[in-house]
Amino acid sequence: MSGMAVQKRQSAGIRKHRNGIGSSEAEQALRNFESAAISLFQSNSELVWVHDTEYNIIRVSRGVEQTFGKGLVGEKCYRAYRGRDTVCPDCPTARLLGNGEAAFSTEQTAVDGRTYSVTCLPLTNPKGNVVAVLEHCTDITRRKEAEKELLRVNGFWSTVFNNANDAICIINVADLTIADANEAFLRKYSLTKGQAIGKTCYQITHHSSISCLSPRHTCPLTVTAASGRHSSFEHVHYDSAGNEVFLEVSAAPIYSRERGISQVVHVSKDITERKQAERALRASEENYRNSLDNSPLGIRILTVDGETLYANQSLLNIFGCTTVNELRAAPVAERYAGERYAENKVRGKQGSAWRPVTDTYEVSIIRKDGEIRHLRVYQREVKWAGEARYQAIYEDVTDYRRARETLTSLSRRLIEIQEDERRNIARELHDQVGQSLNVVNLLLQRTISAPAGDNVSLLSEAQSQVAELISRVSNLSLDLRPSMLDDLGLLDALVWYIGRYTATTNVQVDFKHFGLEREMEPEIKTTLYRVVQEALTNVARHAGVDRATVNIWADKGRLCLRIEDKGRGFDPTSLSSSNSSGVSGMQERLSLVGGTLNIESAPEKGTCIIAEIPLGNASENDEKTR
Amino acid sequence: MITIVLADDHNVMRQGLRSLLEAESDFRVIGEAGNGNEAIRLVGELHPDVLVLDMVMPGMNGVEVIQNLKQPAPSVIVLSMFAAEGYVHKAMRAGAKAYVLKQATANELVHAIREVVGGRRYLSRALSERAIDAYVKETINGNLDPFLALTGREREVLQGIAGGGTSKQLAVELSVSPRTIEFHRANIMRKLGFHSQQELLLYCVRTGILQG
Numbered sequence: 001m002s003g004m005a006v007q008k009r010q011s012a013g014i015r016k017h018r019n020g021i022g023s024s025e026a027e028q029a030l031r032n033f034e035s036a037a038i039s040l041f042q043s044n045s046e047l048v049w050v051h052d053t054e055y056n057i058i059r060v061s062r063g064v065e066q067t068f069g070k071g072l073v074g075e076k077c078y079r080a081y082r083g084r085d086t087v088c089p090d091c092p093t094a095r096l097l098g099n100g101e102a103a104f105s106t107e108q109t110a111v112d113g114r115t116y117s118v119t120c121l122p123l124t125n126p127k128g129n130v131v132a133v134l135e136h137c138t139d140i141t142r143r144k145e146a147e148k149e150l151l152r153v154n155g156f157w158s159t160v161f162n163n164a165n166d167a168i169c170i171i172n173v174a175d176l177t178i179a180d181a182n183e184a185f186l187r188k189y190s191l192t193k194g195q196a197i198g199k200t201c202y203q204i205t206h207h208s209s210i211s212c213l214s215p216r217h218t219c220p221l222t223v224t225a226a227s228g229r230h231s232s233f234e235h236v237h238y239d240s241a242g243n244e245v246f247l248e249v250s251a252a253p254i255y256s257r258e259r260g261i262s263q264v265v266h267v268s269k270d271i272t273e274r275k276q277a278e279r280a281l282r283a284s285e286e287n288y289r290n291s292l293d294n295s296p297l298g299i300r301i302l303t304v305d306g307e308t309l310y311a312n313q314s315l316l317n318i319f320g321c322t323t324v325n326e327l328r329a330a331p332v333a334e335r336y337a338g339e340r341y342a343e344n345k346v347r348g349k350q351g352s353a354w355r356p357v358t359d360t361y362e363v364s365i366i367r368k369d370g371e372i373r374h375l376r377v378y379q380r381e382v383k384w385a386g387e388a389r390y391q392a393i394y395e396d397v398t399d400y401r402r403a404r405e406t407l408t409s410l411s412r413r414l415i416e417i418q419e420d421e422r423r424n425i426a427r428e429l430h431d432q433v434g435q436s437l438n439v440v441n442l443l444l445q446r447t448i449s450a451p452a453g454d455n456v457s458l459l460s461e462a463q464s465q466v467a468e469l470i471s472r473v474s475n476l477s478l479d480l481r482p483s484m485l486d487d488l489g490l491l492d493a494l495v496w497y498i499g500r501y502t503a504t505t506n507v508q509v510d511f512k513h514f515g516l517e518r519e520m521e522p523e524i525k526t527t528l529y530r531v532v533q534e535a536l537t538n539v540a541r542h543a544g545v546d547r548a549t550v551n552i553w554a555d556k557g558r559l560c561l562r563i564e565d566k567g568r569g570f571d572p573t574s575l576s577s578s579n580s581s582g583v584s585g586m587q588e589r590l591s592l593v594g595g596t597l598n599i600e601s602a603p604e605k606g607t608c609i610i611a612e613i614p615l616g617n618a619s620e621n622d623e624k625t626r
Numbered sequence: 627m628i629t630i631v632l633a634d635d636h637n638v639m640r641q642g643l644r645s646l647l648e649a650e651s652d653f654r655v656i657g658e659a660g661n662g663n664e665a666i667r668l669v670g671e672l673h674p675d676v677l678v679l680d681m682v683m684p685g686m687n688g689v690e691v692i693q694n695l696k697q698p699a700p701s702v703i704v705l706s707m708f709a710a711e712g713y714v715h716k717a718m719r720a721g722a723k724a725y726v727l728k729q730a731t732a733n734e735l736v737h738a739i740r741e742v743v744g745g746r747r748y749l750s751r752a753l754s755e756r757a758i759d760a761y762v763k764e765t766i767n768g769n770l771d772p773f774l775a776l777t778g779r780e781r782e783v784l785q786g787i788a789g790g791g792t793s794k795q796l797a798v799e800l801s802v803s804p805r806t807i808e809f810h811r812a813n814i815m816r817k818l819g820f821h822s823q824q825e826l827l828l829y830c831v832r833t834g835i836l837q838g
Contacts, residue, residue, distance in 0.1 A: 467729055470707075470728070470729040471729060474707055474708075474729075483682060483708070484708065484710050484712050484713065487681075487682060487687055487713070487716075488710070488712040488713060488716055489712075491712075492710065492711075492712025492713075492716075493712075495710075495711065495712060496710040496711070496712060499711075512770060513770075514770045551770055551774050553770040553772075553774075555819075560772070560774070560775040560817075562774045562775065598777045600777055600778045600779075608777075608778070610775060610776075610777055612775065612817075
């Protein structure tokens with residue numbers, strides 16, 4: 001069908017209508033209006049056209065011509081716009097004609113590849129029958145593309161949202177309910193989306209019926225809601241099993257046009273492992289530090305220049321300092337005893353620069369209070385805070401060295417005493433016993449050769465020599481070791497000794513005792529006997545008095561000895577060597593049986609010796625009561 | 627006739643004694659023992675009138691031999707090198723009838739045998755001249771004051787404690803460290819046998835260390 005024909009038929013339709021009015025002026029006006037309407041229609045840049053009920057195009061606007069080309073009038077609309085041979089399945093006109101809807105709109109893609117929104121308007125004759133259809137198209141290609149892009153973007157973000165490892169939820173600021181939550185969030189709290197949405201965040205993440213306000217639970221949501229800024233805190237949540245979950249929670253505001261911040265994005269990163277690792281690290285660090293700080297050995301970390309980086313308490317104690325700074329402040333030269341310092345410098349090898357070396361050596365130091373201590377140092381290279389440093393471990397061997405020195409002098413003294421005793425015994429045997437025996441021998445020889453009547457006086461003289469010999473030998477034996485100590489016990493031995501002591505020295509002894517009849521270990525008896533012997537010998541030799549007091553008493557746990565004189569006394573710090581070896585001999589004997597010795601004396605103030613020995617069965621008793 | 631058993635670990639000594647004793651016409655040495663066990667056995671078998679017993683023998687000493695003799699036991703004369711009172715007392719307490727020193731004259735032993743056979747006791751002349759009583763006097767009854775065991779420093783500290791001083795104050799007063807004072811305090815408690823501060827203060831009041 002040609003365009004003209006459609007146009008004629010259309011005008012005929014309008015004319016029919018006009019005839020119905022029946023006035024010529026009105027007819028003229030109507031004609032004018034009709035031609036104006038037609039020209040308006042045709043000049044319209046919108047896409048508007050009319051087709052009849054058989055889909056033949058009757059009239060098109062200029063916009064249609066511009067888009068789809070001229071000469072479309074008379075063509076089938078599906079042919080013209082969509083290049084089809086049959087009515088489109090989604091044809092709005094067909095539906096309009098089918099169910100008589102007044103206006104219908106649909107989206108279609110046309111032959112130009114663009115998408116249009118098509119709206120149909122039925123054109124009816126006075127009887128109300130649809131005679132033609134006016135269709136109006138809008139190019140919505142851009143909008144569709146935007147929509148598609150939006151969908152794509154939405155899909156992208158939804159993928160990101162749901163596949164993020166961090167738990168994310170969107171929370172409504174007004175009531176702290178959850179508006180949306182990602183898979184990670186739902187997984188963490190074992191919820192479905194349906195269960196999560198609408199619940200409050202504190203209900204789910206804190207199992208609490210009130211929002212969290214404690215300082216431990218600084219809520220980033222409220223912070224962000226108040227400030228409008230992103231916020232981030234370390235925060236503790238509780239998983240579905242109630243376990244603590246350490247989180248780093250970030251909150252970001254979502255603005256709505258009307259109400260400002262309406263929602264907050266809540267992202268929680270699980271840092272439990274990191275936290276636990278940190279804790280473990282801290283604990284292990286503490287362990288190492290404790291083992292350094294509380295080591296009984298002095299430990300120091302030094303730079304190669306000898307600067308102290310670290311010193312533990314034992315080291316400070318050894319040097320007599322209270323702080324590391326105090327230790328640093330004391331110049332090295334003042335810290336070491338002269339000779340040892342020189343050795344130490346030589347050990348440093350490298351000229352003027354003090355360089356510690358890796359080895360084990362001994363130094364003597366001067367403490368802050370001036371006391372000299374001897375140290376054994378084990379020095380090694382170590383890494384300290386990633387740097388090459390020296391670790392020096394100091395063992396205070398002063399007591400050990402002193403003990404060793406005491407021991408050496410004691411064994412020297414023991415040998416001396418032994419030699420002295422042997423010398424004395426030898427002299428006694430040779431000078432006294434030997435000579436007496438010679439005399440007896442001579443007397444007996446003379447008895448043999450003498451006339452029978454004279455030998456009585458010779459024999460009598462020999463007999464008295466022998467009697468003296470017997471007493472000498474007996475005394476010699478008792479001096480070496482009084483047999484009553486073994487045969488009779490401590491008390492008898494002491495009584496005997498004191499009696500003989502007074503007889504030979506003229507020093508009166510006020511001897512009081514209690515509890516000595518009890519059984520005692522032989523070595524304890526010997527120790528006490530020798531200590532009394534040594535002390536009383538010293539009184540006789542040095543005190544210059546004719547009286548001394550000896551008190552000895554034993555209870556179930558210990559044996560106490562107190563020997564006192566009001567004599568010359570002495571300064572215990574400056575004992576002469578022979579005197580001091582006597583004292584250290586007593587000390588040594590006592591310490592061998594676990595006892596102690598205390599000597600108090602001052603020039604012209606007399607001397608008081610107090611010794612204490614624990615008795616064996618005391619410890620047994622202790623064990624029984626334990 | 628007086629029958630005698632000799633017990634001495636020295637053979638020479640026994641021979642000497644035998645010749646000495648057998649010089650007496652009414653003495654007869656009927657046995658010799660070299661140690662304590664033998665002596666006990668011989669006395670049990672031979673029932674002598676007198677046992678002359680060495681005080682110190684290896685293994686079993688004279689006192690132990692006396693204590694182990696079967697009844698009726700002979701009169702025992704202890705023969706000893708030692709004049710110490712302890713030995714004498716111990717032997718006499720154990721039941722010896724006489725104590726004779728080896729260095730005494732031969733006559734003394736013969737005299738001692740005759741005395742014990744006559745039912746009397748005998749001590750060597752050197753011994754009987756001594757004041758044996760003194761030995762007994764020196765043993766006192768009742769405990770010695772444990773205060774004696776305190777050193778001068780400890781007494782000072784005790785006085786300080788009694789006066790109500792704290793360790794710190796006492797440390798300043800005696801110019802030592804508070805730790806030293808604590809050390810002394812612990813020693814005082816131990817030596818006096820106390821377990822609490824209260825006991826210590828009570829002791830101070832009782833002994834007058836704390837006045838008022």
